[in-house]
Each structure stands twice: as C-alpha cells, then as structure tokens.
Amino acid sequence: MCLAIIMFGVALDICLADFQALFKNPKPIFIGLSSQLILLPVLTLILIVITEPIPSLALGMMLVAACPGGNISNFMSSMAKGNIALSVSLTACTTILAILFTPIIFTLLASTYEPTKELLKTFSISIYDVAFTVTFILGLPLLLGISFNHYLPTLTEKIKVVIKPFSILIFIVFVSVAFFKNKEIFMSYFQYIVYLVFAHNALAFLGAYFYSGLFQLSLTDRRSITIETGIQNSGLGLVLIFTFFDGLGGMAMITAWWGIWHIISGLTLATFWSFKPLCLTA
Structure with missing residues (x-):
C-alpha cells in the first residue's frame, strides 16, 4: 500500500500530453524502452556469469x-540537460509495461542461470x-494519478505538496527495514x-549511453x-x-x-553533465 501511494504521487507529475512524444517522435522512445527492457537484462546476465555471485545476490x-525506471530519473534528466519529455514518457511507459515485463524478465533471467534456477525452485x-x-x-496508482492530474489539476497541486515528502520518507523506511533485517548478511558481504552494485549500475549507464549513440540520437536523448x-525502481x-x-x-x-547507490551515482552523473555543453564532445 505504501509503494502504491508513492506511485500515485509520481503519477501526479504526469499528464496525458507527455505521451504525445510517442507519436511525434517514436524513435527515442523505442530505443529507450529496448535499453531498459532488453539491453539492461542482457548486460546483467553477462555480469553475473563473469562475476559468479552467490545465487541470492544474483537474484x-x-x-x-x-x-x-525510478521516478527520481526525471529530476536527474532535468539536471543533466536531457530530454525531460522523453524521460517522463519512458518512466510512465516502463511503469505500465512492468505489469507484464517485470515478472517475465525476472523469470527468464533466473531460469537462464543455473544457480538461480535452483534457488528459485525453493520458492512457490x-x-x-x-x-x-x-x-x-x-499500474492502478499510476492511472489514478494521471487521471487526477488531468481532471483535477488544482487539487493535484495541493496533494503533491504532501505526497512528495511522504514518498521520500516511505522509501527511506523500506531501505532501512531491509538493512535492519539483514544486517548480518550485509556486514559479511559488504x-x-x-x-x-557499483559494477552493475556503471554497466547500465555506460551500456545505455553507447547503445543509444549507435542510433545517432541527440545528446539530450x-x-x-x-x-x-x-x-x-528499487522500492518495487x-x-x-x-x-x-x-x-x-x-x-x-x-x-x-542499489536504492542508495543509484541516487548517488545518478546525481553525480547529472551534475557532471549539467556543466557540459550539448556538443559532440559532451
């Protein structure tokens, strides 16, 4: 329920006009979706095969x-002089598609790597x-939030003042509970x-940057x-x-x-790009 409230808050920043980019210029959207839904899982599997972590870490x-994608990415894209409309559209699309793709991608990855395949059998x-x-x-909170933003814009602005700080607090609680319940494991495998996580996150950034470059997209995209x-979305x-x-x-x-590190790395990258001009050497 708490994460549903967070997603409702995220959706309050999304309006139907944001999806117009899907029809006006679909190329960056499709490349962005393939980067998240295909490239990242493939790179993840390659990294796991190379590093051979224990099965629970691999899972x-x-x-x-x-x-x-996580909702903070929209703020980071703005900092980085990126395409904000594209960022918002990708966040919304991957969130909706997660209903189908999250279980499918996870199941395919876990079933492909033998150690995780065996561990997965212990859970029903x-x-x-x-x-x-x-x-x-x-899905439902996202659709509800978009509807609020479209039909009740004045009320939406008032709700956002409360929802956003509450969302941050909920995420901190999620991460804190995870660490508290598994502090022995964290200390043993720190x-x-x-x-x-550092290697995984860096591979995601680097892979996506060069992958999107292959299709000659603009630097903002x-x-x-x-x-x-x-x-x-580590909260999910x-x-x-x-x-x-x-x-x-x-x-x-x-x-x-990951929930902690991707904020640090993402803000660092966004800050670096905020000082770089949008030219071929950026």
Whole structure:
C-alpha cells in the first residue's frame, strides 16, 4: 500500500500530453524502452556469469534489472540537460509495461542461470501473482494519478505538496527495514555487495549511453536514456522480495544498496553533465 501511494504521487507529475512524444517522435522512445527492457537484462546476465555471485545476490541483480525506471530519473534528466519529455514518457511507459515485463524478465533471467534456477525452485512463485501485485502497486496508482492530474489539476497541486515528502520518507523506511533485517548478511558481504552494485549500475549507464549513440540520437536523448536505464525502481523490488521471497537476505541487500547507490551515482552523473555543453564532445 505504501509503494502504491508513492506511485500515485509520481503519477501526479504526469499528464496525458507527455505521451504525445510517442507519436511525434517514436524513435527515442523505442530505443529507450529496448535499453531498459532488453539491453539492461542482457548486460546483467553477462555480469553475473563473469562475476559468479552467490545465487541470492544474483537474484537481486536480476530483479533490479527487471524493475521499471525510478521516478527520481526525471529530476536527474532535468539536471543533466536531457530530454525531460522523453524521460517522463519512458518512466510512465516502463511503469505500465512492468505489469507484464517485470515478472517475465525476472523469470527468464533466473531460469537462464543455473544457480538461480535452483534457488528459485525453493520458492512457490506464480508469474500471475507477481503480475497482479505489480498491477496493484504500480499500474492502478499510476492511472489514478494521471487521471487526477488531468481532471483535477488544482487539487493535484495541493496533494503533491504532501505526497512528495511522504514518498521520500516511505522509501527511506523500506531501505532501512531491509538493512535492519539483514544486517548480518550485509556486514559479511559488504565489500562484495558494494562492488556488485557499483559494477552493475556503471554497466547500465555506460551500456545505455553507447547503445543509444549507435542510433545517432541527440545528446539530450542519450542523456535521458542513460539515466532512465541506470535508475531503477528499487522500492518495487523490495516489495516483491518481502512479498514473494520472505525477505531473502542477498536479494534484499543488493536491491536496498542499489536504492542508495543509484541516487548517488545518478546525481553525480547529472551534475557532471549539467556543466557540459550539448556538443559532440559532451
């Protein structure tokens, strides 16, 4: 319920006009979606095969890669002189598509890597149950928030004043609970977890930047797609972990630390780009 409130707050910043970009210039949208829904999962699997983390940590990396973009990415895109309309459209699209793609991507990744495939067998998880949960905590609040913004703009502005600080507080509580419940695991694998998340997040940023460059997109589009790919909704990941995986320690630690690190790395990258001109050498 708490994450549903967060997503409702996120959707209050989205208006129907934001989706006009889908029809006016669909190329950046499709490249951005493929970067998040295809490129990131593939890069994640490659990193896991190379580093061979313990299965629970690998599952956490897979779940992060299967989650939609995080809402803070829109603010970061603005800082980075990116395409804000593209950023908002990608966040909204991946959030809606998460109803279908989050369970599918996670299941495919976990089933492809033998150690995680064996660990997954110890949990009774239905792809339909995951899809229903994602629909309830992401899809419905998103549609409700967009409707509020469209039909009740004055009320929306008043609600946003309360919802945004509350959303930040809820996210901090999510991460804190994850760390508290798994503090022994975090202390035992601290350096390993930090290293994996750092490498995973860096690979997401770098992969997305060069991938979008292959299609000769503008630098504003490349910056937004890069940030959208590297900023994932770790709050959703934590909810799924506590709902379907009994708060599995390795998964929770990877996801919780990602939730902290991607803010640090994303803001650092956005700040760097804010001082760089929009030219070929940026």
